[in-house]
Amino acid sequence: MGSMLIEGASGPASPAALACAREVDAYFQSVIAALEVVRDGLAEVCSREALLAADLVASAHPLTRDLLDGLPLFGGGFVAAPGFLADHHLYLAWWQGEEQQLLAQSAVSGSGDPVDYGRVEWYRTPVESGRPHVTGPYVDYVCSDEYMLTTTLPVEVDGRVVGVVGADTLLDTFESLMLGAVREAGATVVNQAFRVVLSADPRVPTGRLVAPEQRGALIPCGELPLSVLIG
Amino acid sequence: MTATSSPRHGTRTRGAIFAPLEDVGRAVRVEQRLADAIRSGVLRDGERLPSESELAAMLGVATVTAREALVSLRAQGLISTIRGRNGGSYVTRANLHDPDAQAARLAAMSRVELHDRGTLHLVILTGCAELAAEFADGADVDLLASLLPVADDVDPGHWRHADAELHLTLAALSQSARMTRQVVGLEADFGALLRQPLGDPEFQDFTRNCHEELFTALRAHDGAGARGAVRRQLAGALDELALLHASYR
Numbered sequence: 001m002g003s004m005l006i007e008g009a010s011g012p013a014s015p016a017a018l019a020c021a022r023e024v025d026a027y028f029q030s031v032i033a034a035l036e037v038v039r040d041g042l043a044e045v046c047s048r049e050a051l052l053a054a055d056l057v058a059s060a061h062p063l064t065r066d067l068l069d070g071l072p073l074f075g076g077g078f079v080a081a082p083g084f085l086a087d088h089h090l091y092l093a094w095w096q097g098e099e100q101q102l103l104a105q106s107a108v109s110g111s112g113d114p115v116d117y118g119r120v121e122w123y124r125t126p127v128e129s130g131r132p133h134v135t136g137p138y139v140d141y142v143c144s145d146e147y148m149l150t151t152t153l154p155v156e157v158d159g160r161v162v163g164v165v166g167a168d169t170l171l172d173t174f175e176s177l178m179l180g181a182v183r184e185a186g187a188t189v190v191n192q193a194f195r196v197v198l199s200a201d202p203r204v205p206t207g208r209l210v211a212p213e214q215r216g217a218l219i220p221c222g223e224l225p226l227s228v229l230i231g
Numbered sequence: 232m233t234a235t236s237s238p239r240h241g242t243r244t245r246g247a248i249f250a251p252l253e254d255v256g257r258a259v260r261v262e263q264r265l266a267d268a269i270r271s272g273v274l275r276d277g278e279r280l281p282s283e284s285e286l287a288a289m290l291g292v293a294t295v296t297a298r299e300a301l302v303s304l305r306a307q308g309l310i311s312t313i314r315g316r317n318g319g320s321y322v323t324r325a326n327l328h329d330p331d332a333q334a335a336r337l338a339a340m341s342r343v344e345l346h347d348r349g350t351l352h353l354v355i356l357t358g359c360a361e362l363a364a365e366f367a368d369g370a371d372v373d374l375l376a377s378l379l380p381v382a383d384d385v386d387p388g389h390w391r392h393a394d395a396e397l398h399l400t401l402a403a404l405s406q407s408a409r410m411t412r413q414v415v416g417l418e419a420d421f422g423a424l425l426r427q428p429l430g431d432p433e434f435q436d437f438t439r440n441c442h443e444e445l446f447t448a449l450r451a452h453d454g455a456g457a458r459g460a461v462r463r464q465l466a467g468a469l470d471e472l473a474l475l476h477a478s479y480r
Contacts, residue, residue, distance in 0.1 A: 115396065120374070121370070121374075138406075139403035139404075139405070139406060139411045141399050145408060145415060146408050205406075208365075208366065209366065
């Protein structure tokens with residue numbers, strides 16, 4: 001059984017379900033707006049020839065500090081397109097955790113070699129679509145080793161993608177922000193793969209895939225790759 | 232059951248919980264923390280570690296405990312100590328990729344220890360595979376499959392990196408951050424040794440074959456099949472490692 005897409009207030013969507021979709025959208029729109037500030041703030045440094053990691057960090061750090069101070073985020077920053085920086089093929093100007101530690105480079109445990117993030121969803125999807133994207137729920141072993149929803153936007157300079165700006169929201173945080181609205185709606189927030197982000201049903205854990213036969217009607221959360229599943 | 236009967240149960244467990252933290256245990260924890268940081272690259276090759284007393288103060292342990300941890304890291308070839316005016320302990324991460332250092336580490340293990348480590352690795356990763364079969368979608372499996380080296384690539388470094396990242400990704404598909412961190416720790420501790428057999432192109436073929444079996448099972452949401460594929464691969468690697476180990480002793 002396919003799922004039905006509900007636009008606006010028609011059909012069986014309750015006001016609570018619509019409000020839930022709006023609330024999810026509003027949260028991520030606030031993250032996206034804050035990331036646009038970081039992206040725009042980086043435009044000058046990213047247009048320099050043969051940019052060095054240290055110069056990128058110097059520009060990105062205050063922007064990221066403001067980003068992390070303003071929203072309940074676990075981490076955030078700028079991830080360079082592979083080969084963009086002159087002195088590092090892969091580089092993450094990314095700050096995270098309570099002490100806002102700089103990540104810089106991420107290695108695969110067991111081999112010690114750097115993680116090529118070019119193929120992971122939070123990097124690839126916004127770069128390919130040119131639009132904001134929310135990845136997850138997923139366990140992020142590149143940056144945080146935490147269960148995460150990652151919002152990323154492409155950064156382009158003169159039509160060339162030089163990296164992405166992003167921000168991490170812990171699933172714990174999302175749960176505490178949205179559980180009220182989700183319960184009120186008696187609904188389940190899912191991503192585009194029908195993976196559960198948060199469900200009103202306490203027996204349905206975050207991360208589970210909703211089986212095709214259990215997919216009811218969907219209320220899209222704005223333009224995000226997230227929806228509220230009802231019925 | 233009444234409240235008074237409960238102390239009978241798990242007395243030993245309760246005793247262990249409230250026992251003072253032994254400095255012996257602390258040395259192991261200090262060692263593991265530093266070893267993880269070195270193997271994962273957080274502490275860089277050639278970086279100077281704080282002195283024994285600085286380390287002790289930073290970590291809140293006795294100086295003798297810090298010293299014990301450093302002795303063990305030295306024995307594993309992860310740090311080297313230089314005496315004199317510019318002396319101190321330096322990270323020697325290059326040894327991670329040095330076959331001689333890995334051989335020395337393997338040779339220093341008993342057969343029992345090797346089996347012990349292998350068992351933990353096997354149980355956790357087969358469990359991850361079973362859960363991943365439930366949770367993975369098509370795109371997840373595509374990402375896993377993209378990690379495998381291309382058909383004619385026999386570079387041992389590529390294979391070891393790919394296999395390590397594959398196992399981490401598989402762990403992440405369990406959707407459990409704690410599980411993933413467990414595997415990160417296991418990989419830092421045992422991954423480099425476990426992947427010694429990947430220098431052999433024949434073993435690379437075997438590994439490719441097992442991984443492809445895993446991808447098929449994951450796509451079919453077949454938990455038992457996924458578990459079996461990872462078990463076959465790890466059992467094969469552990470057998471090869473046991474033979475290598477025997478040749479050193």
